[in-house]
Amino acid sequence: MPILPIDMGRYGSPEMRAIFDEEGKLQRLLDVEAALAWAHAEVGDLPKEAAETIGAMASVAHVRLDRVKAIEAAIRHDVMAVVQALAEVCGSSGAYVHVGATSNDITDSATALQLKDAIALIGYRLTDLEGVLMELAAANKRVLIIGRTHGQHAIPTTLGFKFVVWLREVARHIQRLAECTPRVVVGKMSGAVGTQAGLGPHALQVQQLTMKRLGLRPAEVSTQIVQRDRYAELICLFANVASSLDNFALEIRELQRPEIGELAEPFAAATQVGSSTMPQKQNPILCERVCGLAKILRSLTIPALENVPTWHERDITQSSAERFILPEACILLEYMLILLTRVLRGLHIDRERMRANVDVTGGRVMSESIMLALAQRGLGRQRAHSLIRDIALQSDRDGTAFRDALLAHPEVLRWLSPPEVEAALRPEDYLGTALEQVDAMLALTAAEREQRATPP
Secondary structure: OOOOHHHHOOOOOHHHHHHHOHHHHHHHHHHHHHHHHHHHHHOOOOOHHHHHHHHHHOOOOOOOHHHHHHHHHHHOOHHHHHHHHHHHHOHHHHHHOOOOOOHHHHHHHHHHHHHHHHHHHHHHHHHHHHHHHHHHHHHOOOOEEEEEEOOEEEEEEEHHHHHHHHHHHHHHHHHHHHHHHHHHOEEOOOOHHHOOHHHOOOHHHHHHHHHHHHOOEEOOOOOOOOOOHHHHHHHHHHHHHHHHHHHHHHHHHHHOOOOOOOEEOOOOOOOOOOOOOOOOOOOOHHHHHHHHHHHHHHHOHHHHHHOOOOOOOOOOHHHHHHHHHHHHHHHHHHHHHHHHHHHHHOOEEOHHHHHHHHOOOOOHHHHHHHHHHHHHHOOOHHHHHHHHHHHHHHHHHHOOOHHHHHHOOHHHHHHOOHHHHHHHOOHHHOOOOHHHHHHHHHHHHHHHHHHHHOOO
């Protein structure tokens, strides 16, 4: 009976779950055993006919999961259960299964196969998200939105600028994933404690051939296990990515508040129910789910880092934790990427509300612009700051328009003409280099995507 939400199918794509389900894991364990037998045959350590038989039978179509579980229940060793189940279906060739290997040669290499497929899927999802953000940034390059600091109105910016900031965060994660993958996705065939003593005189060649057959890089050196700093690096990266997604989703949630009303995640008005008791509700449930799952992903960094220490050349304190953290991290991160990409593809953008919110303080968000205009005319920056601060605060207390308060103040008019005051109050003219930065970041990202798509 399913217990966890992943098992229930609530979270995770079918493609990612298939990488980590019981049959997916078993098949990869069998793939490693088959590759090992093939490598031994290539160097003359065992008959090629035996290796061919092992390769043909190393499939979940022949080695049944229920049989493996039955053997494990009796002998209480998961890898040896796979070895025995494979040997059973190979007849006399079964005598050559698992020659010279230790359990972690098989499990760590199978884990590398899982991570290779999982990382490729996560990379695809990140690239998809990057593409959506590029489209949003280009389409909203000039759309005014109020910038906020400390939750308060600051100065105007554009929605496209907000999106390119997110875009480059995603681009950095894509780069980090590409950089760490060669360190993380490694297999090994090093035998007990890593000396390769049991693999015979061709041990180095057997490891090289086995990994080549599997499409993996061999660990440059290892003990009886692949060192867990590799997995810790990956999980910490995944937590970093999850925190970025959390950040983006949180911003959408904040801007979906009715009193702000600038952005909103998609809502299926014809069928979707927002609340069991309040019919009007349109809750940002997808973004909230992203934020909630980010907490789980960040929590996985602790056991991943705790798994780096081990007793001497090997103990099994890592394996019990990794049965949770590796599948969970991959499944949840990919699911979060799917969710947020779905939100952004269907994002509701209320441009009129954004423009209205720029003006909600009666023009006071243009205080910096006025202050700098006065300073440039010779009033002095500190005096200009003090003057505009006083006018802005009085305008807020009186409920008068900032423009009117400025035009009624003799010291302002001493330095600036009414048309110059009006010009300094136009938010669309106070965007600095925002538009140029949007163009530059879109061009940079397009170049990086083209480079990624070009084979080395």
